[in-house]
Amino acid sequence: MGILEVKDVGKRFGGLQALGDVNLSVKEQTCHAIIGPNGAGKSTLLNCLVGKLIPDTGSVMFDGSSVLGRSPHEINQMGISRVFQTPEIFGDLTVMENMMIPLFAKRDGAYRLHAIESVDSEKSLIEQAHQMLEEVNMIDKRDMHAASMSRGDKRRLEMAMCLVQNPKLLLLDEPTAGMARADTNNTIDLLKEIKEKRDITIAIIEHDMHVVFSLADRITVLAQGTPLVEDTPENIKGHPKVQEAYLGETQQV
Amino acid sequence: MFGLEKKDANLLLFVAALAIFAPFILNPFPEGSAMAQFNAGYPDLMQRFAIFGIFAIGFNILFGLTGYLSFGHAAFLGVGSYAAVWMFKLLSMNVIPAIILAVIISGLFALVIGYVSLRRSGIYFSILTLAFAQMCFALAYSVLTPITGGETGLQLALDDPRILGVSQTPEGNIPVPGLFGLEMRESFEMAVGPWVFTFNIGYYFCAIIMLLSFYLAIRIFRSPFGMMLRAIKSNQQRLNYTGLNPRPYTLAAFVISGMYAGLAGGLMASMDPLAGAERMQWTASGEVVLMTILGGVGTLIGPVLGAGLLKYMENILSKINKGVLEGWFSFMPDGMSDTFVFLTNLFVGKQWHITTGVIFMLVIIFLPGGLVELGKRISGMFRKKDDDNTKSAKAEPAE
Ligand SMILES: Nc1ncnc2c1ncn2[C@@H]1O[C@H](COP(=O)(O)OP(=O)(O)OP(=O)(O)O)[C@@H](O)[C@H]1O
Numbered sequence: 207m208g209i210l211e212v213k214d215v216g217k218r219f220g221g222l223q224a225l226g227d228v229n230l231s232v233k234e235q236t237c238h239a240i241i242g243p244n245g246a247g248k249s250t251l252l253n254c255l256v257g258k259l260i261p262d263t264g265s266v267m268f269d270g271s272s273v274l275g276r277s278p279h280e281i282n283q284m285g286i287s288r289v290f291q292t293p294e295i296f297g298d299l300t301v302m303e304n305m306m307i308p309l310f311a312k313r314d315g316a317y318r319l320h321a322i323e324s325v326d327s328e329k330s331l332i333e334q335a336h337q338m339l340e341e342v343n344m345i346d347k348r349d350m351h352a353a354s355m356s357r358g359d360k361r362r363l364e365m366a367m368c369l370v371q372n373p374k375l376l377l378l379d380e381p382t383a384g385m386a387r388a389d390t391n392n393t394i395d396l397l398k399e400i401k402e403k404r405d406i407t408i409a410i411i412e413h414d415m416h417v418v419f420s421l422a423d424r425i426t427v428l429a430q431g432t433p434l435v436e437d438t439p440e441n442i443k444g445h446p447k448v449q450e451a452y453l454g455e456t457q458q459v
Numbered sequence: 460m461f462g463l464e465k466k467d468a469n470l471l472l473f474v475a476a477l478a479i480f481a482p483f484i485l486n487p488f489p490e491g492s493a494m495a496q497f498n499a500g501y502p503d504l505m506q507r508f509a510i511f512g513i514f515a516i517g518f519n520i521l522f523g524l525t526g527y528l529s530f531g532h533a534a535f536l537g538v539g540s541y542a543a544v545w546m547f548k549l550l551s552m553n554v555i556p557a558i559i560l561a562v563i564i565s566g567l568f569a570l571v572i573g574y575v576s577l578r579r580s581g582i583y584f585s586i587l588t589l590a591f592a593q594m595c596f597a598l599a600y601s602v603l604t605p606i607t608g609g610e611t612g613l614q615l616a617l618d619d620p621r622i623l624g625v626s627q628t629p630e631g632n633i634p635v636p637g638l639f640g641l642e643m644r645e646s647f648e649m650a651v652g653p654w655v656f657t658f659n660i661g662y663y664f665c666a667i668i669m670l671l672s673f674y675l676a677i678r679i680f681r682s683p684f685g686m687m688l689r690a691i692k693s694n695q696q697r698l699n700y701t702g703l704n705p706r707p708y709t710l711a712a713f714v715i716s717g718m719y720a721g722l723a724g725g726l727m728a729s730m731d732p733l734a735g736a737e738r739m740q741w742t743a744s745g746e747v748v749l750m751t752i753l754g755g756v757g758t759l760i761g762p763v764l765g766a767g768l769l770k771y772m773e774n775i776l777s778k779i780n781k782g783v784l785e786g787w788f789s790f791m792p793d794g795m796s797d798t799f800v801f802l803t804n805l806f807v808g809k810q811w812h813i814t815t816g817v818i819f820m821l822v823i824i825f826l827p828g829g830l831v832e833l834g835k836r837i838s839g840m841f842r843k844k845d846d847d848n849t850k851s852a853k854a855e856p857a858e
């Protein structure tokens with residue numbers, strides 16, 4: 207049994223079958239990549255995992271309990287953090303404030319009325335936020351307005367916001383899209399290090415095959431809402447079906 | 460100081476200084492001079508500055524931080540007023556229990572109205588709050604007349620029980636609101652040459668409560684709770700996926716700002732012990748929106764300044780009538796003075812709303828950050844000049 211068990215999940219948008227009978231099992235402390243052409247349903251699948259969408263059919267179990275019917279904040283509190291395909295950060299807040307919010311959520315739960323003590327008095331949380339910002343090389347940007355940063359920096363910030371929560375399962379939707387090569391490599395290194403050091407499971411959607419083959423322990427290829435194959439990176443590289451459906455057309459490996 | 464950062468403590472001290480010296484600051488013109496009509500240092504108006512300051516500070520906690528624009532906050536002001544007057548009728552003329560009840564009752568109203576209205580956001584939220592407030596207004600006028608006094612409003616009477624006080628004074632009058640013997644209406648006058656300054660107990664009581672409210676607002680702004688509220692305004696979706704439930708946060712902000720409104724309403728009744736349904740009308744709800752935007756949405760001091768500016772214009776502009784204008788322009792030749800009187804008259808007296816309308820539009824278009832932004836721009840200009848000066852000063856020796 208994996209930490210994440212997706213069984214027969216289907217999702218239809220009007221006449222479009224975005225997902226049809228998806229089965230996916232992600233083992234604990236592995237990195238599972240999901241690849242596939244544009245419109246294959248990769249983001250839709252993640253949406254079904256975090257409570258953004260409710261699948262029409264099937265079940266999603268995380269860590270032994272169902273996530274279906276739970277609201278996004280409850281699912282996060284179960285230990286799932288997600289980086290979105292278009293960066294979702296608090297644009298009007300500073301980088302540091304962006305880091306503090308997930309830390310409060312982790313420590314205090316979904317809600318706590320702490321209206322009198324000041325944020326600045328939370329020394330240990332501030333310390334954790336600083337450490338995480340150091341790890342993603344953003345400490346010098348701590349007082350910046352988050353909206354004013356480059357797209358790549360926003361992505362790194364969003365990833366830091368997820369990592370600082372120390373989630374059991376980290377969902378990444380194209381985390382390196384829009385990043386400079388150097389930042390992409392840093393991100394790969396960071397994720398490798400996190401994977402080694404922490405008790406974390408990662409599911410990653412990526413078009414950049416360099417990222418996929420650097421990180422993934424297993425790969426699922428999704429096309430038109432159904433998984434074509436699931437295998438190790440080595441086997442996926444040479445798989446004829448994959449070449450045909452995806453890699454052959456869009457990217458050279 | 461007081462658990463505040465230096466910058467915030469300075470702001471608090473600045474507002475405190477304004478409040479303490481308001482009788483001087485607002486009365487810059489000698490009594491009897493032509494400019495005396497621009498003086499605002501009389502008790503009634505100063506009380507309103509402080510009271511509407513509280514109203515706007517509270518409103519800004521909801522609107523400024525979360526971005527939820529309520530169009531029904533006057534309902535809480537009205538409810539607070541009714542609650543306070545009832546306390547004067549039933550318990551005693553002491554203002555403390557009156558404003559405590561005002562805050563509690565308006566908080567309960569805000570809990571119910573907020574719980575329902577916050578199921579929607581954006582324009583639908585605004586419409587829901589407006590509908591609720593208009594409902595309160597209509598109820599106060601009709602079925603609730605036994606509690607609200609209907610059209611005449613809720614007033615004190617000689618036969619009110621006042622179980623901890625007296626129903627009437629030995630002289631047979633209705634007692635007046637006070638604080639342990641200090642009567643709210645009491646004033647002291649100080650004459651310095653041709654200037655007259657008035658110090659009113661009621662005003663200073665309101666000012667102290669306003670400062671406490673302001674202090675609390677600063678603490679809320681700097682707290683994790685305040686940060687969450689700003690995060691809700693910025694990206695509610697991200698907040699959800701970060702494990703936080705926005706609903707209780709917005710509801711708490713709504714209730715807190717409703718309690719601020721109730722406090723303002725209670726103080727209003729404490730200064731003048733009557734309450735009428737018109738305090739709940741949508742125009743009154745709109746007024747606090749204007750104040751907040753005029754001053755600067757989401758800033759600490761903006762709402763206080765906005766409330767002051769709007770109340771000043773309402774009271775001072777509306778007092779200027781044709782006779783006054785004729786006096787001003789009497790130095791001009793006849794035809795010309797008539798034209799000037801006619802034109803200016805469009806913007807004063809009963810038509811003072813036109814002036815506020817124009818100012819409001821100008822602010823929205825040119826100064827979306829309100830008076831606070833104006834202040835920042837002006838100080839920015841000075842700083843730039845300073846920079847230029849130092850630059851040229853440094854450059855000179857090199858030449
Ligand atoms: N909320 C929605 N309503 C209607 N259709 C949707 C919705 N979300 C996704 N779709 C459609 O479902 C299909 C799958 O979309 P999805 O975003 O999951 O693809 P993807 O694999 O993530 O693609 P990409 O690589 O471009 O991100 C697309 O055809 C898309 O247009």
Ligand SMILES: [Mg+2]
Nearest residue numbers: 248249250291
């Ligand atoms: Mg996608």
